[in-house]
Amino acid sequence: MPGPFTTRLAARTTVAGGIVDLTFDVIAPAPLAFQAGQFVTLAAGTDATGKAQRRSYSVASPSDDGHHLRFLIRVIPGGAASDLVDGMPIGTEVAMTGPHGFFVLAPQHPGDVVFAATGTGLAPVLPMLAELSRRTETGRRHVYWGLRNQEDLFVPDEVTDACAAAGAQLHIYLSRPSPGWPGLHGRITAPVLESLPSLREPTFYLVGNGAMIDELKKGLVDAGVNRKKQIRTEAFFD
Numbered sequence: 555m556p557g558p559f560t561t562r563l564a565a566r567t568t569v570a571g572g573i574v575d576l577t578f579d580v581i582a583p584a585p586l587a588f589q590a591g592q593f594v595t596l597a598a599g600t601d602a603t604g605k606a607q608r609r610s611y612s613v614a615s616p617s618d619d620g621h622h623l624r625f626l627i628r629v630i631p632g633g634a635a636s637d638l639v640d641g642m643p644i645g646t647e648v649a650m651t652g653p654h655g656f657f658v659l660a661p662q663h664p665g666d667v668v669f670a671a672t673g674t675g676l677a678p679v680l681p682m683l684a685e686l687s688r689r690t691e692t693g694r695r696h697v698y699w700g701l702r703n704q705e706d707l708f709v710p711d712e713v714t715d716a717c718a719a720a721g722a723q724l725h726i727y728l729s730r731p732s733p734g735w736p737g738l739h740g741r742i743t744a745p746v747l748e749s750l751p752s753l754r755e756p757t758f759y760l761v762g763n764g765a766m767i768d769e770l771k772k773g774l775v776d777a778g779v780n781r782k783k784q785i786r787t788e789a790f791f792d
């Protein structure tokens with residue numbers, strides 16, 4: 555059940571241009587029981603009218619460890635929560651609420667599983683992959699990860715390992731790569747749609763940029779995918 559809980563910032567590392575990797579110890583009540591894919595919220599000051607504002611962050615750590623919560627956060631210059639988490643001294647106590655959300659794995663997948671994530675949308679995919687790696691389902695798994703350029707690519711080795719452990723094929727696309735990028739180029743929407751004929755009873759998990767989610771969801775539904783049964787989404791922003 556979602557509720558308030560107290561945490562303490564234990565570690566912060568910058569893992570790519572503008573991306574911070576934060577670990578909080580859960581102090582009380584502990585541990586936090588959550589499902590892979592869920593998020594928590596924290597207070598981030600007040601808006602221009604003086605109203606308290608909150609921000610949501612997906613838990614990037616495994617759901618079997620409710621004593622520590624990891625977050626992968628893009629620091630938006632001037633953003634209330636970004637400034638807060640970027641400047642917060644180690645040891646700071648932070649009140650959170652959660653866990654929230656329904657962007658979680660289906661109890662069982664009838665066929666293939668496809669993740670389409672942009673930027674830090676990869677955060678909830680990491681624990682979902684960890685959970686999938688413990689399942690005995692036989693469907694194929696794909697992770698499409700869209701980023702702008704090489705500088706945005708965070709924890710690539712960890713993502714590669716998490717995909718390998720879950721038997722998932724990783725497809726990284728850069729929309730604006732710097733010269734010399736040897737990998738895939740462009741947005742993830744078209745390749746996911748093009749893969750559709752090769753998939754068997756797929757379930758899609760779309761997360762990150764709201765525009766990508768809307769476009770991909772529309773393309774999938776137009777191609778005959780059942781929106782309610784086969785698509786789950788988590789938009790981080792419009």
Ligand SMILES: Cc1cc2nc3c(=O)[nH]c(=O)nc-3n(C[C@H](O)[C@H](O)[C@H](O)COP(=O)(O)OP(=O)(O)OC[C@H]3O[C@@H](n4cnc5c(N)ncnc54)[C@H](O)[C@@H]3O)c2cc1C
Pocket residue numbers: 593598609610611612613625626627628629630632633634635636637655673674675677678788789790791792
């Ligand atoms: C369910 C949920 C889970 C989320 N999980 C994460 C997470 O795990 N990691 C994370 O970095 N963010 C996540 N977000 C976004 C996060 O809640 C904040 O919106 C973000 O950190 C910006 O907050 P801010 O107060 O710093 O800036 P604001 O002033 O509120 O935001 C400035 C603008 O930045 C843009 N923006 C917001 N988030 C992002 C982003 N991730 N990448 C690029 N542009 C963005 C939006 O256009 C926004 O209007 C999540 C959002 C939701 C709804």
